[in-house]
Structure formats: structure tokens, C-alpha cells
Amino acid sequence: MEKIKFVEVGPRDGLQNQTESFSLDFRIELIERLVNCGVESLEAGSFVSPKAIPQMQDSEKVFEALKSKAVDLSFLVPNRKGFDRAVTAGVRSIALFTATSEAFVQKNIRMSIDDSMRVFEEISREAKDRKMRIRGYLSTVFGCPYEGRQSVTSAIELTKRLFQMGCDEVSLGDTIGVAHPRQVREFWKDFRSELSVKNVAAHFHDTRGAALANILATLESEVRIFDGSVGGLGGCPYAAGASGNVASEEVIWLLEGLGFETGISLEELLTTAAWLETHLKNPLKSKLYRSAPKHLYYHKV
Numbered sequence: 001m002e003k004i005k006f007v008e009v010g011p012r013d014g015l016q017n018q019t020e021s022f023s024l025d026f027r028i029e030l031i032e033r034l035v036n037c038g039v040e041s042l043e044a045g046s047f048v049s050p051k052a053i054p055q056m057q058d059s060e061k062v063f064e065a066l067k068s069k070a071v072d073l074s075f076l077v078p079n080r081k082g083f084d085r086a087v088t089a090g091v092r093s094i095a096l097f098t099a100t101s102e103a104f105v106q107k108n109i110r111m112s113i114d115d116s117m118r119v120f121e122e123i124s125r126e127a128k129d130r131k132m133r134i135r136g137y138l139s140t141v142f143g144c145p146y147e148g149r150q151s152v153t154s155a156i157e158l159t160k161r162l163f164q165m166g167c168d169e170v171s172l173g174d175t176i177g178v179a180h181p182r183q184v185r186e187f188w189k190d191f192r193s194e195l196s197v198k199n200v201a202a203h204f205h206d207t208r209g210a211a212l213a214n215i216l217a218t219l220e221s222e223v224r225i226f227d228g229s230v231g232g233l234g235g236c237p238y239a240a241g242a243s244g245n246v247a248s249e250e251v252i253w254l255l256e257g258l259g260f261e262t263g264i265s266l267e268e269l270l271t272t273a274a275w276l277e278t279h280l281k282n283p284l285k286s287k288l289y290r291s292a293p294k295h296l297y298y299h300k301v
Contacts, residue, residue: 001259001260001261002224002259002260002261003224003260003261003262003263004224004225004226004255004260004261004262005041005201005224005225005226006039006041006225006226006227006228006248006251006252006255006262006264007041007042007043007171007201007225007226007227007228008034008039008041008042008043008227008228008229008230008248009042009043009203009227009228009229009234009245010030010034010043010228010229010230010231010233010234010245010248010276011027011030011031011034011042011043011044011045011062012043012044012045012046012056012075012076013043013227013229013234013245014229014230014231014233014234014244014245015027015030015055015056015233015234016046016053016055016056016234017234018055018233018234018280018281019281020055020279020280020281021054021055022055022279024058024061024062024065026279027045027058027062028062028065028066030230030272030276031044031062031066031073032066032069033268033271033272033275034230034272035069035071036268037264037265037268037269037272038262038263038264038265038268039071039248039264040071040072040263041071041072041074042071042072042073042074043074043075043076043095044059044062044063044066044073044074044075045059045062045063045075045076046059046075046076046077046078046082046095047059047060047075047076047077047078047081047082047083047085047086047089048076048078048082059075059085059089060085060088060089063075063089063090063091064089067090067092072093072133073091073092073093074093074094074095074133074135075091075093075094075095076094076095076096076097076137077094077095077096077123078097078108078109079109079119080119080122080123083123083126083127087126087130091132092131092132092133093132093133093134093135094123094127094132094133094134094135095134095135095136095137096120096123096124096134096135096136096137096162096167097109097136097137097139098113098116098117098120098136098137098138098139098158098162099113099138099139099140099144099175100113100138100139100140100141100144100150100151100154100155100158101139101140101144101146101147101150102147103144103146103147104139104140104144104145104146104147104175107146108139113158117158117161117165120136120162120165121165124165124166124167125165125166127166128166133168134166134167134168134169135167135168135169135170135171136159136162136163136167136169136170136171137170137171137173137203138155138158138159138162138170138171138172138173139173139175140173140175140176141155141172141173141174141175141187142174142178142179142183142184142187143174143175143176143178143179144175144176145176152186152187152190152191155172155187155191156190156191156194156195159172159191159195159200160194160195163199168199169199169200169201169225170199170200170201171200171201171202171203171225171227172200172201172202172203173203173204173205173227174203174204174205174211174214175205176205176207177204177205177206177207177208177210177211178207178208179204179210179214180210180214181210181213181214181216181217182217184214184217184218185217185220185221188217188218188220188221188223189221191221192221192222197221197222197223197224199225200223200225201223201225201226201227202214202215202218202223202225202226202227203226203227203245204227204245204246205244205245205246206232206244206245206246206247206285211246211250212246212250212251212254215246215251215254216254219258226251226255227245227246228245228246228247228248228250228251228252229244229245229246229247229248230247230248230249230269230272230273230276231247231248231249231273231276231277231284231285231286231289232244232245232246232247232250232284232285232286232289233245233276233280233284244285247273247284247285247286247287247288247289248264248269249266249269249270249273249286249288249289250286250287250288252264252266252269253266253288270288270289270292273286273289274289
């Protein structure tokens with residue numbers, strides 16, 4: 001049975017777009033529950049300004065509480081200051097972010113794409129000297145809320161630069177959920193003519209209900225790393241109107257049903273989604289969670 005690597009992004013990408021305030025204990029328990037589901041790679045938080053994204057404050061304490069876990073806990077660092085905080089905290093795995101869209105990068109980190117890449121090249125050199133693992137995120141690959149459809153060439157060239165600077169893995173994102181399966185197939189065909197998909201991940205949002213179909217199209221191109229967020233939580237605070245990430249439980253349901261191995265318990269993920277929903281103002285959007293018989297999991301909440 002072929003193994004798929006799954007990266008849970010809920011504790012960072014999921015929580016950052018919520019209006020609620022989350023306690024440190026809640027964030028730690030969410031990650032612990034996800035680890036107990038069998039998740040081995042997680043985005044645990046980010047070292048952004050708490051004024052910009054208050055949901056991510058105290059990420060140092062999140063890492064301190066969980067650093068003994070035998071899992072990859074990654075933290076987003078948007079700039080040099082964020083990286084310095086990660087180093088001080090002793091973080092072993094970081095994530096860097098850029099996009100194919102100039103307007104989107106400006107909205108997020110107030111830099112041009114080239115300026116952001118220069119900063120990240122400097123950070124990457126130091127991170128590698130410290131034996132840190134680096135994950136690169138490339139957003140707006142299939143479409144941008146400000147610029148519309150993006151070129152495949154831009155995605156290919158930026159992915160090359162991210163690997164050249166030292167990224168161990170690069171996740172390509174359909175940030176606003178506008179990709180169509182046909183577009184996805186054509187994208188990966190062009191991408192693979194220039195680059196291997198080894199160590200390349202796919203990150204889909206479900207704005208138009210096409211995320212699972214797009215994952216199917218991506219599987220055809222031999223990509224074997226996928227991101228998801230428990231309950232379909234999240235979105236992007238700088239992408240108005242975008243729906244949440246594809247739900248982790250839906251991704252696992254699809255992959256396991258196709259005969260892939262993930263090592264993650266679907267029942268425990270549904271239980272975690274039910275627990276998570278009790279801490280939110282609005283119901284989760286995950287279609288699998290909403291439709292699954294509650295007797296399968298709710299008794300454990």
C-alpha cells in the first residue's frame with residue numbers, strides 16, 4: 001500500500017482566520033488531539049506580530065509545551081524578526097511564505113516577491129546552518145483575488161528558487177479555491193516538464209466544492225504530499241471571500257478509500273472536529289463531518 005504524507009495545517013492556517021480568541025491551553029490540546037489521530041506533520045503556529053494575527057500569539061509557549069512530541073512541528077516565519085523568535089524558542093522546523101502574485105505578497109508581508117525571496121534566502125542559509133527543516137509555501141498558484149489567474153511559469157520558477165535556497169519541501173496552494181480539475185491536470189503536466197514533484201505538496205481550498213476533485217487530479221501526477229485542516233477550518237485573512245481549507249477528514253477519507261496509506265484515524269479526526277466545533281462561534285463546514293453519523297465519534301468528545 002502506497003504511503004501518502006499528510007500535513008495538518010489547522011492549528012496555524014485554520015485558526016488564524018477566526019474571530020475568536022484562543023487560549024494557550026486550547027491550542028496545545030488541539031495539537032495533542034491531532035497527534036493522537038496519527039498526524040505526524042503539523043503547522044503548529046506562526047511567529048507573526050500578535051497585533052496582526054492575535055490568534056498566533058504565544059507560539060513560543062506552544063512549542064515549549066509540545067517539543068518532546070515525536071512529530072514535525074512547523075512554525076511560519078514571515079520575516080527576519082519572526083525567524084529570530086523561532087531561533088530563540090529552539091524551533092526545529094520553519095515555514096516560509098511567498099506567492100505568485102505581487103499584489104498578494106504585498107498584502108500579506110508588505111514586500112515584493114523578489115524582496116521576500118531575498119529575505120528568505122538569508123533566513124534559509126542561517127536555518128540550514130542550524131540544521132532546521134524548511135517548508136516553503138507558494139500561494140495563489142491557480143488564482144489570486146487581486147490579479148486573477150496566474151501563470152504556470154511563475155509557479156515553476158518560484159518553486160525552483162525555493163528549493164535552491166534550501167527548502168526541504170514546497171507546498172503549492174490554491175489559496176482562494178478557484179482551481180478546476182482540468183486546470184489542475186494541465187498545471188501538473190507543465191510543472192513536471194520542468195521539475196520533479198518529489199517533495200512537492202498540494203494545498204487546496206474548497207471555495208467551489210472542487211478540492212477533492214482537484215486532489216484526485218493531482219494524484220494522477222504522482223504528487224504524494226497533501227495539506228488539510230481539521231473540520232475545513234480556516235482560509236486566508238488577506239483573501240476575502242475565500243472558503244476554508246479542504247477538511248483533513250475528507251482528504252483522509254478520499255485517500256484511504258483509494259487504497260493509500262495515511263496512518264491517520266478517520267474516526268479520531270471526526271472526534272477532534274466535534275471537539276473543535278464546541279470552541280467556535282460558527283459551525284464547521286466539513287461535509288464529511290456534517291454528514292457522518294455521530295454515534296461513530298461523538299461519544300468521545
